[in-house]
Amino acid sequence: MRQSLKTQRTTRLTLRTGEPFLDTSVPRQVSKPYRPLHGETFQIPWPALLLIFGVSLVVRSICFTGLIGSDDLFYSAFAQQILDGTYQLERNHMAIRYGVILPLAAIYKVFGIHEWSTVALPLLASSLAPVLATLVGFQLSGATAAWIAGLLLATFPVDARYATILVPESMLQSAVLAAAIVYLNAEARQSMALGIVSGILMGLAYLIKEPGAFVVTAFVIFAFAQRR
Secondary structure, X not given: OHHHHHHHHHHHHHHHHOXXXXXXXXXXXXXXXXXXXXXXXXXXXXXXXXXXXXXXXXXXXXXXXXXXXXXXXXXXXXXXXXHHOOOOOOOOHHHHOHHHHHXXXXXXXXXXXXXXXXXXXXXXXXXXXXXXXXXXXXXXXXXXXXXXXXXXXXXXXXXXXXXXOOOOHHHHHHHHHHHHXXXXXXXXXXXXXXXXXXXXXXXXXXXXXXXHHHHHHHHHHHHHHHOO
């Protein structure tokens, strides 16, 4: 009789909710944390990434700032010195941020020294950052988190304000996000080669601006959390 009542109750719950009845008395396995990539099953959401990039680039172009006559002049001067072969080490922390001044010198070499070529590097890096954040969101938590992260970063006022100023922050966040994407792939595929690439990108982040080294702590914490 008791078994029959339980069967009827199970049937009513199934019909009412549309889902099978879950008997909590039966032990069940707890699912493992979501893996960022599952081999061939992960597909890069190109339309979403292109849309996020377009929104980011348009917002930053509308909020164009350009030269401000502060740190950007130092970075520009050091890049020009490298281009002219007159660069020397100085007691200035900006003189050794090679992740900024070396790419800028290369841009000057190809396109010449102009205001637009001076801000092209941070503008491109800042516009790519929401794309990279979107990709991280897709890998870790799915489409909803990816869209939220990408759109918020694409329209974040502080990012839009500094995207067209030659400062290292926009380039730093892109380097860190790129390192995170490669790290997630390395962790999911157990690839030493990808792990090395991720480490190189973290080194590049440090060469852009020194606080990039502190992000390594977050990577270590994430690695331990994944192996609990």
